[in-house]
Amino acid sequence: xxxKLSKFYMxxxxxxxxxxxxxxxxxxxxxxxxxxxxxSSNVIxxxxxxxxxxxxxxxxxxxxxxxxxxxxxxxxxxxxLTLICASMAAFVFAHIRFFGNRFLFNYLLIGLMFPxxxxxxxxxxxxxxxxxxxxxxxxxxxxxxxxxxxxxxLFRGFFKQIPPELFDxxxxxxxxxxxxxxRITIPLSVPIFSTVAVVTFVTSWNNYLLPLIMVSNEELYPxxxxxxFFRGEYDTDWSMxxxxxxxxxxxxxxxxxxxxxxxxxxxxxxxxxx
Amino acid sequence: xIKKNITSAFVEKYSTIIIFLVPALTLFTVFVVMPIFExxxxxxxxxxxxxxxxKYVGFxxxxxxxKNGIFLNALKNNFWIIFVSLFIQLPFALFLALFxxxxxxxxxxxxxxxxxxxxxxxxxxxxxxxxxxxGDYGLVGAIWGLFGADAPWITADKEWxxxxxxxxxxxxxxxxxxxIMISGLQGISKEVIEAAKIDGAGPVTTALRIKIPILWPTxxxxxxxxxxxxxxxxxxxxxxxxxxxxxxxxxxxxYLYDFGVGRMRLGFGSAISVVIFIICFVVALIYQTTILKDxxxx
Numbered sequence: 001x002x003x004k005l006s007k008f009y010m011x012x013x014x015x016x017x018x019x020x021x022x023x024x025x026x027x028x029x030x031x032x033x034x035x036x037x038x039x040s041s042n043v044i045x046x047x048x049x050x051x052x053x054x055x056x057x058x059x060x061x062x063x064x065x066x067x068x069x070x071x072x073x074x075x076x077x078x079x080x081l082t083l084i085c086a087s088m089a090a091f092v093f094a095h096i097r098f099f100g101n102r103f104l105f106n107y108l109l110i111g112l113m114f115p116x117x118x119x120x121x122x123x124x125x126x127x128x129x130x131x132x133x134x135x136x137x138x139x140x141x142x143x144x145x146x147x148x149x150x151x152x153x154l155f156r157g158f159f160k161q162i163p164p165e166l167f168d169x170x171x172x173x174x175x176x177x178x179x180x181x182x183r184i185t186i187p188l189s190v191p192i193f194s195t196v197a198v199v200t201f202v203t204s205w206n207n208y209l210l211p212l213i214m215v216s217n218e219e220l221y222p223x224x225x226x227x228x229f230f231r232g233e234y235d236t237d238w239s240m241x242x243x244x245x246x247x248x249x250x251x252x253x254x255x256x257x258x259x260x261x262x263x264x265x266x267x268x269x270x271x272x273x274x
Numbered sequence: 275x276i277k278k279n280i281t282s283a284f285v286e287k288y289s290t291i292i293i294f295l296v297p298a299l300t301l302f303t304v305f306v307v308m309p310i311f312e313x314x315x316x317x318x319x320x321x322x323x324x325x326x327x328x329k330y331v332g333f334x335x336x337x338x339x340x341k342n343g344i345f346l347n348a349l350k351n352n353f354w355i356i357f358v359s360l361f362i363q364l365p366f367a368l369f370l371a372l373f374x375x376x377x378x379x380x381x382x383x384x385x386x387x388x389x390x391x392x393x394x395x396x397x398x399x400x401x402x403x404x405x406x407x408x409g410d411y412g413l414v415g416a417i418w419g420l421f422g423a424d425a426p427w428i429t430a431d432k433e434w435x436x437x438x439x440x441x442x443x444x445x446x447x448x449x450x451x452x453x454i455m456i457s458g459l460q461g462i463s464k465e466v467i468e469a470a471k472i473d474g475a476g477p478v479t480t481a482l483r484i485k486i487p488i489l490w491p492t493x494x495x496x497x498x499x500x501x502x503x504x505x506x507x508x509x510x511x512x513x514x515x516x517x518x519x520x521x522x523x524x525x526x527x528x529y530l531y532d533f534g535v536g537r538m539r540l541g542f543g544s545a546i547s548v549v550i551f552i553i554c555f556v557v558a559l560i561y562q563t564t565i566l567k568d569x570x571x572x
Contacts, residue, residue, distance in 0.1 A: 010373065011380070014373075014380075014384050017370075017384075017388065018384060018387050018388075020445070021387055021388060021390060021391060021445070022387070023413070024402045024403065024405075024406050024413075024445075025390075025402065027405070027406065027413060028402050028405060031405075039411050040410060040411040043411055043412070043413060043415065043416035043419075044413070044416055084297070085297040085298045085301065086298060088293075088294035088295070088297070088298070089294060089295050089297075089298035089299075091294060092290070092291050092294045092295055096287065096290065096291055098287070098288070098291055104295065104299065107299075107302075108298065108299070108302055111302055111306045111307075113502065113554060113555070113558035114306055114307075114310065114551070114554075115502070115505065115506050115550050115551055115554045116506065117506050117508065117526075117527040117530060117547065117550055118309070118310060118313060118547040118548070118550050118551040118554075119305075119306065119309035119310060119313065119547070120530075120531075120535065120547070121309075121313060121316065121534065121535065121540050121543050121544050121547060122308070122309035122310075122312035122313050122316065122544070123305060123309050124535075125312075125323060125540075126304070126305070126308075126309065126312075141301065141305060142305045144301055144305075145301040145302050145304070145305030145306050146305070146306060148298050148301065148302050148306075149302075152298065176283070176286045176290070177286060177287060177290040178286075178290050178293075178294075181290075181294075202393065205395070206394075206395035206396065206397075208395070208396060208397050208508075208509045208512070209508050209509065209527075209531075212531075213535060223395075224395050224396075224397040224398070224509075227397055227398065227401060228397060228512070228513065231401065231513070238405060238408070238411065241401070241405075242405060245398055245401055245402060245405075248395070248398050249394070249398065252393060252394055252395070252398070253390070256386075256390065256393045257386075260386060263393060264389070264453055264457075267450060267453065267454070268453050268454050268456075268457040
């Protein structure tokens, strides 16, 4: 009896908390179907009349699609190149013994505690001097560099679990290091590639400070800068802003539900391992 | 014949090492390590980024920084963000983790729900709260409206703006720490918990005497991560207040963005960067040494 009651309180408490998480999201979503007039007089209730014009208006904007496309390009380039660079480096750290192995690994790991904000001014100047301003690379290259430490840490942990006997056996059969990496390590490591890919992509998709410094041309704005731009344009019509935000939320939540396993494995796995 | 094989194996080994490591090492050195040293160099100049830095000013940028009320206030704000993260957010995350690490009915759903804010982009999470806080048609406005009162405009109110930011910080980030702690708790072997139960320990005693001590390394990691994160808070503040009203809610990084980058005072901005770097570095150093010390005891 006692435990049934305490269970009831526990669920009550958890539901209350869930409400605090969900109410802001719910209000955002519901408001995107309201007219501006409805929004200001009827905050909490359902729309008096469900309208879709906010959505058709946002979809009709060219730059809405261009922001999405840009974020996709930033995300895909960053993810693919991070996977390549980090997995190769991690393979060396996990499987090849040589003088300096530990030192170089630690060198890359100190990057984990470098605050990104500290680098923005020299990064901007460097990218400018390389002539990369106004290209996707201005955002992609620094993003890869700052994501490497974490990606290598995750890859190395996984690669270490591949038994060295496997390499010895392959070596006898005439397999060298790079063959081993491409033919054996990679096929065995699909889960960790997925994890790193998901975490890298999400980080890139959400990044704001770096593009804010690097990108001045609206045609290259990624999504988060796009939202801020849009907010500036429609500050008097928040039903439009909230529609835009809802259109950000929905794919993010769907993606989260699909990739949840990888996101959590990546974030907590990397954390707990070190 | 054998000798040739050994040589070619040697060549293959080292060429693999070089080819596999060079891309990562180059990118990392050029875009992560060098900028820190360059920032340190620029910080001794007055410079707007045009041409090479020429006007050497010594420590003047730093001196100005530590006499500047807005920056000192930003430091204080960062302190409050850390304080709330460590003393409100983390205990709360731990408390929830102790519940939700058990697989009762619905636990998985609650875990996902509480984690959800973390995966939203900071800008998006922040904009949602801008809406909630709105005095005219936000939730806050509506609630005040019920009592027939004119709603305060929280994010534009000097007294309340920082609190408004702190609420969003907790809302956004408690989930990740809860998840980290849950994955730590699930790593504790069942036998230990069973043994405690047989010895007559109730759930509270088990949590305090067994689970939390075993979880301690994970908790220190959470402390470290949220301190570092708090020191670099930027994205959440921009949509909410942009450091305003009257510059009272700046963090170190929004201050850097506004007063360094925004006004093209790159030497001064670099000095701010260096201060942020040193603070983060010291925090990391403290974390490293305490962890090493813990390992020494075991």
